Amino acid sequence: MKHSNLIVGILIGLVVAGGLFAWRGAAGQNASDATGATPRRELQIAHALPTGHPVHQGIEAFAKRLEALSGGRITCTIFPSGQRGSETECLEKLQTGSLDFTKTSTAPVSNFVPVFSVFSLPYLFNDAEHYWDVLEGEIGREILDRSTSLANGQPSGMVALCYMDAGSRNFYSNAPILTPADVAGKTIRTMRDPIAIAMIGAMGGKAEPMPFGELYSALQQGNVDGAENNPPSFVESRHVEVCKQFTFDHHTRNPDLFIASQALWEKLSDQEKEWVRTAASEASRVQRKLWKDGTRQALKTMREEGVTIHEPDLKPFQEATAPVIEEFATGEVAELVERIRNVAEEDTP
Ligand code: EAX
Numbered sequence: 001m002k003h004s005n006l007i008v009g010i011l012i013g014l015v016v017a018g019g020l021f022a023w024r025g026a027a028g029q030n031a032s033d034a035t036g037a038t039p040r041r042e043l044q045i046a047h048a049l050p051t052g053h054p055v056h057q058g059i060e061a062f063a064k065r066l067e068a069l070s071g072g073r074i075t076c077t078i079f080p081s082g083q084r085g086s087e088t089e090c091l092e093k094l095q096t097g098s099l100d101f102t103k104t105s106t107a108p109v110s111n112f113v114p115v116f117s118v119f120s121l122p123y124l125f126n127d128a129e130h131y132w133d134v135l136e137g138e139i140g141r142e143i144l145d146r147s148t149s150l151a152n153g154q155p156s157g158m159v160a161l162c163y164m165d166a167g168s169r170n171f172y173s174n175a176p177i178l179t180p181a182d183v184a185g186k187t188i189r190t191m192r193d194p195i196a197i198a199m200i201g202a203m204g205g206k207a208e209p210m211p212f213g214e215l216y217s218a219l220q221q222g223n224v225d226g227a228e229n230n231p232p233s234f235v236e237s238r239h240v241e242v243c244k245q246f247t248f249d250h251h252t253r254n255p256d257l258f259i260a261s262q263a264l265w266e267k268l269s270d271q272e273k274e275w276v277r278t279a280a281s282e283a284s285r286v287q288r289k290l291w292k293d294g295t296r297q298a299l300k301t302m303r304e305e306g307v308t309i310h311e312p313d314l315k316p317f318q319e320a321t322a323p324v325i326e327e328f329a330t331g332e333v334a335e336l337v338e339r340i341r342n343v344a345e346e347d348t349p
Contacts (some may be wrong), residue, residue, distance in 0.1 A: 026322065043076045043100040043264070046084035046093070050214050053236040055256055055292030056080050058164050058287025059103055062258065065279035076101070076277065086211035088192060095157030097263030105166065106254045107193035114157055115146050118336045119254045120195035121329060123314075123319035128167070130344045131253045132288075135163045139339055159260040161280035165291035168250035172234055172243040173226025178312045180204070180320035189215050189227040191254075198324045199251065199304075202318075210238070219243060231298035232291070240305050247310040249317045260282070 045063065049056050056078070063076035084090055084099060087108045093099035108118035118124065124163045125131040134140055142161065147160035171177045173186065184204030190196035192209040200207035208224050212233075218224045219242045226243065228251065234240055258280055268276065302309060 004267070010301055018166040026165070041074045041075060042080065044084075045076050045101040045103075046079040046090050046099055047103040048082045048087050048090070048234065049080060049103075050236045052179055053232050054287060054290040055103060055164050055166070055232075057290045057294075058283050059258070061066060061286045061290075062279050062283035065282050066068055066275055067140050069275040070272070073227065074272065082211065082213035086213065087276075088211075091158065091259070094259060094261040094263075097157075097261055099261060100264045101258065101260050103164065103242065103256055103258050105191060106257055107196065109147065109158070109160070109193040109197075109257060109259070110193065112150060112158070115143060115153050115332060115336070116257075117193075117328065118143070118333050120252060121320045121325050121333075122199050122251045122338065123325075124340060125253045126344050128253075130347060133347060134340050134343050135255055137343065139343070143336075144257075147257075152328050155262055157262045159262055159265045160257045161260055161277060162284040163206070164256040164258060164259050164284055164287045166254060166256040166293065167230035167232070167295060168248075169228045169230060169247060169252045169254065170250060171228050171249050172239065172246045174244055175225070175241075176245045176265070176308065177226070177247045179316050186225040187223075189218060189224045195324060195328050198327060199321050202324050203320050215239065216242070218311070219232055221297065230295070232294045233300060235301045240302060240307060244307050245310070246302060246307050247312060249312055249314060249318060251321065254316055 003059075045059060047056070047059065049102070059078055063078060066074050066076060082256060084093065084213065087102070088105035088111070090099060090102035091108055091112065092105060092326065094102055105176075106116045106119040125134065135337060144160045144162070147158050148156055150156050171188070172181065173188075175182065177183060179184075180203040186205045187208050188200050188201060189203050190207045190209050197207040198211060208218075210218060210224075215224075215227055219227065219239060227239065229239075231246075234243075234246065265273070299309075
């Protein structure tokens with residue numbers, strides 16, 4: 001008996017050791033060279049968007065730049081299209097250290113770090129210029145730096161590195177949405193975000209939160225009447241095949257965030273952190289250009305695929321969603337809203 005227990009013990013030991021050996025990438029310093037002096041890292045990035053999307057291309061720019069800056073010592077593998085789970089699941093993987101980087105909207109991050117909810121408020125920004133003035137200024141930096149702690153002060157498991165352009169969010173469906181009354185009675189997919197859910201409710205619709213990767217079939221099967229997003233996401237995820245009415249009501253501008261795992265971050269040397277930060281800020285700039293081209297291309301595809309594009313009066317949408325700001329902009333979020341609005345005033349000549 002004792003003998004067989006020993007054999008079982010050895011076998012378990014081998015399996016565990018094998019598992020640890022195979023556990024590469026996430027938060028990992030995988031191997032040192034023969035002298036042990038130069039760590040090589042193979043890091044993993046996962047996100048929910050398809051590879052034709054300008055945000056994916058921005059992430060590729062990050063990986064390439066990081067590899068170059070580190071002289072090939074840090075390489076990244078990208079898992080796109082929800083291969084490693086939904087945006088919330090990717091954030092949870094950052095927290096456990098089983099993933100090194102992800103890109104998500106600010107909306108799922110706000111469920112962990114509430115200050116990010118400011119970006120879910122309807123009509124917070126006047127236009128793209130106001131949005132980028134805030135993101136690239138003091139307020140944007142301040143919010144990014146808050147990503148490392150939960151509301152209770154405990155570590156969040158995340159280090160947000162930079163913003164990426166995600167344009168504005170807009171309704172699409174098969175029935176034209178020209179006023180908030182057209183949202184009433186419809187089931188609209190949203191992100192898992194209390195503010196987005198309340199916003200649809202304020203227009204008399206029903207929000208159906210679900211991961212982005214499940215939306216194509218929900219639209220196709222008629223489980224939801226519509227959704228809301230930017231043109232590149234609409235086109236690259238092929239929702240354009242199943243929805244033929246797109247309305248530029250610009251209700252929110254939730255930026256995307258490129259985020260490192262705190263578990264990885266704590267393992268990096270100061271030099272490596274600097275490479276990662278530099279690669280992220282360069283990728284953010286490159287991605288803003290890719291975004292413009294990607295949006296232009298998406299609009300062209302939408303026209304070719306027979307989508308009717310509406311540019312409605314925004315005022316009724318702003319009025320219908322104003323109670324959501326009243327409800328959710330409290331405490332420090334209310335202060336941020338005021339500061340963000342002041343940035344727009346400073347911009348006005
Ligand atoms: O972050 O879930 C969504 O609608 C997001 O816009 C998308 O995945 C990008």
